[in-house]
Amino acid sequence: MKTVFMTGVTGYIGGSVAARLLKAGYQVNGLVRNEKDFSALTAVGIQPVAGSLEDEAVIAREAAAADAVINTASADNPYVVATILEALAGSDKKFIHTSGSSIAGDKGRGAYAAIEPYTFIPKNPRLEKAARVAIDRAVLAAEGHYSVICPTMIYGTGTGIKKDSVQVPMLTEAAREAGHGLYIGAGENRWSNVHIEDLANLYLLVLEQAPSGSFYYAENGILSLKEIAVAISKSLGFGGKTASITIEEAIHRWGMEGAHFGLGSNSIVSSVAAHNLGWLPVHNNLLSTIIKNDRY
Template identity: 50%
Template sequence: MKAKRVFILGTTGYIGGSLAVYLLERGYQVNSLVRKQTDVALVQQLGVHATAGILLENPDLPALFETADIIINVSDSDDPFMVAAILDALEGSGKTFIHTSGGGILGDKAEGQYAGEVVYTDIPENPLLERAGRVAIDKAVLAAAQRGIRSMVICPTLVYGKGLGLKKESDQIPTLIREAKKRNKAVMVGKGVTLTSNVHVMDLIALYELALEKGTAGSFYYAENGQTSFYAIAERINQVLGLDGEITSLSIQEAIRTWGPAMAHFGMGSNILASAEKARKELGWQPVHNNLLEEIGL
């Protein structure tokens, strides 16, 4: 049987690189486009065929995707020009396109002050202004199922665990660990009581494979397997680093100065609660990792 051919945007990143290695190990052919010529050799060391270039500067996108059965975007959740170009190039092709969103679309800007109660099972209808653009992109991808594209969206919540590609670490937990080392105390935004759903990177990339094999056009799938508070994360970081147990509470203004507004509000200070029941029922996804706190320090 001929190997399925996958084109991945984002193979130099944490999720994209892990996904590329995972699919290669399962017999897929993986191609990629990277921004820098210097990254080509690094990505090819993973076994991925890579070329350098800027997607929107390519004069013939249909030709770029011609040898792929499946196109997966893990490079940017927020670039409408890139996604529009991909959808236009794939229109009427019947090919699979999986776009990666992010749990920030559920953010409530709670500033660490209260625990959320709403658990989302589908794409939010009224996201905050700062994430409305991302949701609009997600909806356009889902609507592309009516344009002759087998289009889907996967929306990870907080991702953790050691990656398989060039970038081994995720963003949020390593960022908090670095800040704790700098201050000699773990940190949290506000009271740290905000809750975040989370998913291990190995479970997440298994979900991509199930979606490309079994997913229904126009489907939106959350990826999560458990939830925790940022206070509990800070406690665990203190424990792992052998610090004195005190936790520094950052005001939202301090958090913005430290990490920028997007990370402060949506990466560290919001309630991000989702249910992956749809992925479990429709795709048979069975995540096996469910303890982010134990993973910290491994």
């Protein structure tokens, strides 16, 4: 049985990826900061490894001992990635790093942008995303069997111990407080999206079949934030009623990152590389998932 060392197993993406690997017959050893999570992870078959992202020695030891490594804990921590790359140097072990499609985002403030879907890392990312892009490029350029997966707006019930995603729950909580759906500016900005189960399947496929230095966006649909706000309004019993908020109000509520690159931007990408690898996503139903009050 092959062993995969993972960061982020208590998170939404990491927990779902770990569950998919376990189902496929892998042993998963997961870095876990809080001991209170040990029993829940052990119950589903994950071997907890005590430590945090600050524990370089633990990460290096576990990476060197495993057959493969997957980082889902942080797209923006260069120290974790550097530690893993150093630990795997000279080996033929696979490493998958998780990025995020805000690297392809603009600063649209809710306005529509006619953007050609990105198929690879932007050549000239916005300053706010330059550091994340630098990590992605470093992984792809390193001597080894390494890949980067770049998820879009993720939805669906997580199959790990964390069930909910990030962006849609942020909007749902705000809508519940306001009594109607919310979007920024015109709400015409668009995000590519992907179901968590399809995303987890992509990780397994990349682990088993991807060539070295490969980069994959994960998407199977695209929607405007206003469309999502309407669906949230219906799911909460508000009859589809929505309202716009300014970017300043959004920053006050969600912070600079959440407002500009989480909910106010256009992030439009293409998963053509993943399809060429053999990825066949089956879900394309974000709006119906929201309206049915499913977990997302």
